[in-house]
Amino acid sequence: MAAFTPWITPLHQTWQEVSLTGWTTLYEGIPAHIDCLGPLLYELFQEHWAEIQVGHVAEGGVLELAFKKPPALCVLYDGYLTVATETWHLHLCLEEHQGGPHRKTPPELRRKRLVSRAALYRRLNPQGQPRMWGIQFWNGAEEPLLQIFLPSPFLGPEEDYLPEGKADYQKLSLYERICAIYVQGKERIPYEDNPLKRPYLAVCRSSRCYPSRNYQPVVEALESALREANLDVQVITSGCLEVCQQGPVVFYSGDCTWYKRVTPQVARQIVFEHLLNGCPLKDHLFPGD
Template sequence: MSEFNQWVTPLKRTVSEKTPKGGTIEYEDFPTTIDVTGPLLYTLIQQQWQQVQIGHVVEGGVLELEFTEPPKLCLIYDGYLTVATPAWHLHLCLEKNLGGPHCTTPIELREKRLLSRAALYRRLNPEGVAKSWGIQFWNGAGEKLMTIFLPNPFLGEDEDYLPVKKAEFSKLALYEELREIYVLGTRPIPFNSNPLKRPYLSVCRSSRCYPSRKWQPIFDALQTAVKTSELDIDVITSGCLEVCKMGPVVFYSGDRTWYTRVNSDVAGRIVNEHLLAGVKLSKNLYPK
């Protein structure tokens, strides 16, 4: 694993795109490596959730979702950023999606799904005045994946559109900060490590197969072993991991290892032998 670098190397690439009504969208690209996109998205989704909206914009339709509280889940699973709120959830492919142990994602599809371009944008009217700000993501096929809408000084309460004299330009502080960090590289990323790469152990609690219904003792054993070993990792549960009839299943995000037919004893050994000593439990590895 490469060392985390708090300084972004600027791409120095700006692209302007004309809109049908005579305006312009000005894109300033930034790197799509996980150590850039991870801290950025963690900042927006976990820390600045009250200021942003997430959605999708195409000709003929706009979707905008807002957070009413911090997300209950924000992590990377098999390459996908997974964010869950009480009302909705989203997935965004930030790393290669390899697929489950019995359903490998074809290489061509991995490349298509993967985030390939990211940019801060300003949408300008025909007079050249910026009217909205945000972040745009594209996949490997050049399709727009997702848009993050940043605070707009022209929008007041209840989406009331304000005249220039009443605009709250202090709302652009977040955009300017992100631009300095991720586009210009003049300020460091405000983390010492990638917050979205924090490792975790996930226990399948799905009711789809009988074995996985016995997940609680495995979960408890993992928590106890992690606490005893003083490892800085999370132990969580998940829905169906799609490796049914071989449960209980445990997934370790650090190196994407799958363990099957796990019991309390095996759970402790996963922590002590795999995570601490670096030796995987071959007997319980998902068969290739």
């Protein structure tokens, strides 16, 4: 994998679509690789969550979801970005989805699910005036996926239209920032690495393979061992990790390793033998030999 660079190479791609009602959408291409989309989405969801909405637009239906507080989870697992709130969550395929430890996703489906195109957009009314701003994603089959709705200077805090002549154009600063960094390449990405590629350990809390769901001792053992080893690795809990047997299950994102039958003692071994010394625990790997 190429080293991360905080500067985007612009695509210099623009195009437009005109609707039957006379509205025009102007698009500017954003590179769709993980080292561009990862920092972009992480920054939006972690630092600008209060300013944005996410959803999907199709003829006959619109879905818009807002954040009431910072996401409880924003991680990359098996190719999918997962962003979770207390009441809803989303998934967006940013790298090829392998299909869990058995790699069961067919190659053609991996390519179809993957975000293949992304663009910053402005939507103009029939009079040619910009009225909506956002980001659109498409999959490998050129089907529209998620949209991120950016702040509009014409809307107040309660999503009501501001009086004529009272537009707050400072709200366009986020759109302009994204354009300068991820479209034009005039400003650097505000991270020294890709935040979505930072390693983490996930402990499955699903009752399917671990009915007692007594996963907290494993979490505590991992956290304690990481402090002792002075390793900067996050520990999270998650839903199903696609193993569904022989829990407790632990996933290490650094090299996409799944572990089965993880006790607190095994958890410490994972940290000191695998993460610190590069020697995976063969007896607990899933799938095993």
